[in-house]
Amino acid sequence: MESTEWLAERFEENRRHLRAVAFRMLGSLSEADDAVQESWLRLSRQREERLTAIDNLTGWLTTVVARVALTMLKTRSREESLDAVHIPEPIISPEDGLDPEHEALLADSVGLALLVVLETLQPAERLAFVLHDMFAVPFEDIAVIVDKSPAAARQLASRARRRVQGADAVPDPDLGRQRAVVKAFTAASRGGDLAALVAVLDPDVVLRADYGSLPAGLKLLRGAEAVAKQALMFAQFAAHAHPALVNGAPGRVTIVDGKPAAVMGFTVVDDRIKEINILADPERLSELDLTIFEA
Known part of the structure; x- marks a missing residue:
């Protein structure tokens, strides 16, 4: 015993x-x-x-x-289909701050945008990158796990690193400024103001939406005008959006008729929205604890 x-x-x-x-x-x-x-x-x-x-x-x-x-x-x-957009399970917290457990998980800027990039890696690449670059595990130990030589394990991490560095947007460090930008986006959506939406979006903004098995059609959009027009199409839902922290960054949780409709994570760079990642899969949303948004 x-x-x-x-x-x-x-x-x-x-x-x-x-x-x-x-x-x-x-x-x-x-x-x-x-x-x-x-x-x-x-x-x-x-x-x-x-x-x-x-x-x-x-x-x-x-x-x-x-x-x-x-x-x-x-x-x-x-x-899963290699062409499908897959948004990782978001960590949702009240707007006023993370709890200690979530802080530990989201240390080192492990935001939703980075996790989305990691989803595009092959399993062995992701393992090599996470273990070596995030936890300083030697390549000799990683090689044993992936059943390759240390040199091959190093190459796996190197390929993953290039993908991450080329796609991961580093958000503004000031959480207050991030909140202000997301608030402006929400207000413009509610007001149906296309020009205001375009102004708050990066010209090369990327929007990803994960609807699961629903035939929603939209999966990926690029460009400020395209994303702004999409936001206006769903403007009626903006009134039901609650401020939240999504993986430590300002986000929105949309609840309609008591049921979660979407979780939106934003990446703000240089006072403009660089990425929007939306989880709208009803099955996965039903598994999230969103009781903090109950009236």
């Missing part, structure tokens, strides 16, 4: 770290928690003699949760 309790205590000391690794790998809190739970099960099944041979428990657990997440990513890649 004492050894079991000791092992559980050591695991709990690593839980926050493991959850952060799994979240960056999977872009989903629920899937991250599943991966962490599986890592505990694998640890608890180890024979005592094997446990005593583990000289770095944090490293061992990191490898295990990474393997589990990699398997989950490969399964997801086979099930």
Whole structure:
């Protein structure tokens, strides 16, 4: 009993770290928690003699949760169309601030825009990038997980890094200025003001919308005028949009007739909206805890 309790205590000391690794790998809190739970099960099944041979428990657990997440990513890649827009599960918080658990998960600017970019990577590329660039895991250890040489693991991370650097927009550091820009966008949408919408959007703004299996049609738009016109088409929903933090950045949660209709995450760069990522999949929205927006 004492050894079991000791092992559980050591695991709990690593839980926050493991959850952060799994979240960056999977872009989903629920899937991250599943991966962490599986890592505990694998640890608890180890024979005592094997446990005593583990000289770095944090490293061992990191490898295990990474393997589990990699398997989950490969399964997801086979099930989803490569052309589909997939918005990761957003972390939604009240507008007045994140709780400590969310702060830990979203450290190092792990916003929704970055997670969207990570979704475009191959599973092995994502693993190599996350483990090395975000958690400083040596390529020798990563190579064992992906069953490649250290040099090949380095190449995987390098390819992923180029994709991330080429696509990830770094948001303005001032949260207040970000809020002001998103507020102006919402006001212009409600007022049907096309010129005001275009003015607050970056000329090369990208809008992604994930409707799940719904035949909604729209998946990806580029350019300020196209995005502004789309916003006007859905202006009637702007009145039902509640301010929130979406992955630590200003966003909106739209609730119509008591049901969530969309979660919008914004990336603001140089006082203009650079990206809008919308989750409008009814099935996935129904699984989010949006009780903070209940009247």
